[in-house]
Amino acid sequence: MESHNIVQFTVSESGERLDKIIIAQLPALSRAQVQALIKDGMVTVDGETSKPSAKLKGESLIQVTLPVVEDESIIEPESLDLDIRYEDEHIVVLNKPSGLVVHPGVGNVQGTLVNALLARYPEMIDMQDDPQAEGRMGIVHRLDKDTSGLMVVARHVEALYQLMGQFQARTVEKYYTALLERRPKTNTGTIDAPIARDPRQRKRMAVVRDGKPAVTEFELIDDNFLDGRALVCLRLHTGRTHQIRVHMAFIGCPVVGDIVYGYRKQRTGLKRQFLHASELAFDHPATGERLHFTSELPVGLQNILDKLRS
Incomplete structure (x- = not known):
């Protein structure tokens, strides 16, 4: 069983972000680690979970639950094929x-x-x-x-x-290729639906009324597949966690192989979600030159397409 350390402290700062207060109190934690703890519900303010950007109002009791693990502050180099x-x-x-x-x-x-x-x-x-x-x-x-x-x-x-x-300025172009369990109702479309942590299942994301803005554009590539599946190109205009998977499930067309937001029992034999970041364009940070890259579908995904072609 994983053990935990619980740290409690009272602060009186008003208008200061929750994540910054915790970083100041627990300097051994990085900002990314603190934000992950908050998002995973491991931080409470006066007994209630919150979000990293929440600003405190007056005196508050903060409790942080820290998993007891080996020292992970030093990331070791590891030779892997890239x-x-x-x-x-x-x-x-x-x-x-x-x-x-x-x-x-x-x-x-x-x-x-x-x-x-x-x-x-x-x-x-x-x-x-x-x-x-x-x-x-x-x-x-x-x-x-x-x-x-x-x-x-x-x-x-x-x-x-x-x-x-x-x-942040949304000048980076990001395109993905995905196979969906159902064909969207239109050949092209834009999903503009805010995303946040699912209030009922904290490890999942969901379309939530007061979530962060999230915009996904889609275009049909091919719908000649068994059981009504469809291959689409998607462009992300924002970069929310699990954005494509959440948005596709939201319109009733979950990504094939996605057991979290789609079908728990898969029918294709695919051991991953059929989602591939196929194009990326941005300005070089030093020269300003516009760079554009493309990536073909991995063999495993291409084989699934061939298998499912009707």
């Missing part, structure tokens, strides 16, 4: 395989993309202790463990901040 599509002294563009976790977390400190990046680019370790990097270790955006495809990674803090600015 499919590098582009690299220079500022950035790396890679094709992430399904099954690879992006960043180490509680109980998952080895075999991640960050471990592999540190082995290939040792200088990236400097970002671990740089407060400006906020614990990101070059990671500008993420893909779920079982989503494959293109990612851009920064090799130093200046590139990290420049790329983060592009993502």
Whole structure:
């Protein structure tokens, strides 16, 4: 059984963000770790769960539940094969395989993309202790463990901040290819529905009225598949956790292989979700040149398409 440490403290700051207060009280935790604890319901304010950006109002009792684990503050380099599509002294563009976790977390400190990046680019370790990097270790955006495809990674803090600015300004183009269990009612469409933690199941996301803005555009590629399935191209205009999977399920067309938001019992034999980051375009953080990358479907996904073709 996993054991926990419970830390309690009372603060009187009014108008200060919850995550910043916890970081000040518990400096051994990174911002990313604190935000993850809050989102996972491991932090309460006067007995109630909250969100990282919540601003406190007057005196509050904060309780933080910390899992007792081995020291995970040091991320060790680990030599793993990476499919590098582009690299220079500022950035790396890679094709992430399904099954690879992006960043180490509680109980998952080895075999991640960050471990592999540190082995290939040792200088990236400097970002671990740089407060400006906020614990990101070059990671500008993420893909779920079982989503494959293109990612851009920064090799130093200046590139990290420049790329983060592009993502925040929504000038980065991100396209995905997905096979859906049902064909959407229209050939093209835009889903504009806010996303937040599911209030009933904290490990899931959901369309929630007061969630963060989330916009996904879709276009039908092919609907010549068994049982009414459809292949679509999706463009993300925002980058919420599980956004595509949540939005597709929201319109009644869940992603094939998604056992969290789609069908629990799969009928295709696919051991992952059929979701692939197929195109990525952004401005180079140093030169300003517009870069565009494409990635073909992995063999396993292409085989599923061939198998399901009607």
